[in-house]
Amino acid sequence: MDSVIRNDASSMRVGIIAGSGSLPLALATALQVDGKDPYLLLIEGEADPAQYKDFSHEVIRITKVGRFLKALAREKCTHITLAGPVKRPNLKNLVPDMEGVKLLARITGASRKGDDGLMRAITGYLQEKGFTIIGAHELASDLLVPSGQLGKVSPTEQDDADIAAGVRIVKAVGALDIGQAAILRDGYVLAVEAAEGTDGLLTRSAAFAWDKRAGVLVKLSKPGQELKADMPTIGPETVTLAAEANLRGIALEEHKTLILDMKEAIRRADVAGIFLIGLDPESGS
Known part of the structure; x- marks a missing residue:
């Protein structure tokens, strides 16, 4: 695949927050072919770990936002892409960590604005934590x-x-x-x-x-x-x-x-x- 991200290859590491479907795997493969080493955070119950055995990854529950942030920092990820659909969780049955509580407060308000408001809340939160959000189309333009x-x-x-x-x-x-x-x-x-x-x-x-x-x-x-x-x-x-x-x-x-x-x-x-x-x-x- 023809990636459009070719500069700063030595300093940029992409973390892929992977939902279901084929898009996360396609992006990980595109990055690997381009000589990069992506790190995948597989959302429990959405992404199939068996599909990602050839990539560095771990499985995390969607509400454990603190674990997401720690893993991304530990793996020195500078850029994050969200790939693949994720079922909207039942907020009444969730047990979030402290960072999850902060994000869920935003999600609860954003959910009234529909799915796009929800995604803006999540990406805005991650940007505030110092990560650069990068689109799938920026990683693999031939898609x-x-x-x-x-x-x-x-x-x-x-x-x-x-x-x-x-x-x-x-x-x-x-x-x-x-x-x-x-x-x-x-x-x-x-x-x-x-x-x-x-x-x-x-x-x-x-x-x-x-x-x-x-x-x-x-x-x-x-x-x-x-x-x-x-x-x-x-x-x-x-x-x-x-x-x-x-x-x-x-x-x-x-x-x-x-x-x-x-x-x-x-x-x-x-x-x-x-x-x-x-x-x-x-x-x-």
């Missing part, structure tokens, strides 16, 4: 969706109309901090992403699939989203689920969306006969 058509299949005029309508819908729900994606079919809003995430949205939408391919998935960042901590992400499995839902294709925001294993995602799209494109939601292209 970013480029502009235009990615595979062999092109959208039709009806697809273009659905994409344009989808952009308007996703901007609206994003402004309310509800979700990042929607599925449009022949001008009809089939489904909007909520807490289940994009793959869950596609699984739910498969029940409404037509016999012929129709409809598009549109996925954008939310207005003002904290992209260094929470950038929209899909992977090859997302493409497979879109094909199983009998959609025509997927439209993603260019330069603000990550695709894990982009070559495989494009290959699956081509095999399934669906399109995969990067678009500028402000220009509609």
Whole structure:
């Protein structure tokens, strides 16, 4: 992978706070290939330790913030990236340490502002502790969706109309901090992403699939989203689920969306006969 962080390689060490999914492993691998030695803090119950046996790591409960800070300091981490989704914890059942109490006080207030407010509270807290927050896209720029058509299949005029309508819908729900994606079919809003995430949205939408391919998935960042901590992400499995839902294709925001294993995602799209494109939601292209 082509990392965009190449200066100060000797002094910068990245700590990856790893949730579930493939993104933390992809970032750790990208850093390792680039000659760096990342340190991974695996959130208990989210990241699978077996996947990280080739990297320096430890497993920590999400509320033990003091342990997070001590581990990052001990390992001389200067930069932190938050990677992979984490289920919102039930605050009533948590037993935090002292640093956890301080952070949870902020999280409780930020949670009223939705997921983006929550991520801003966490990143702000870590920055106050002296760490630099770095985005996944800054560590592995080749994961970013480029502009235009990615595979062999092109959208039709009806697809273009659905994409344009989808952009308007996703901007609206994003402004309310509800979700990042929607599925449009022949001008009809089939489904909007909520807490289940994009793959869950596609699984739910498969029940409404037509016999012929129709409809598009549109996925954008939310207005003002904290992209260094929470950038929209899909992977090859997302493409497979879109094909199983009998959609025509997927439209993603260019330069603000990550695709894990982009070559495989494009290959699956081509095999399934669906399109995969990067678009500028402000220009509609």
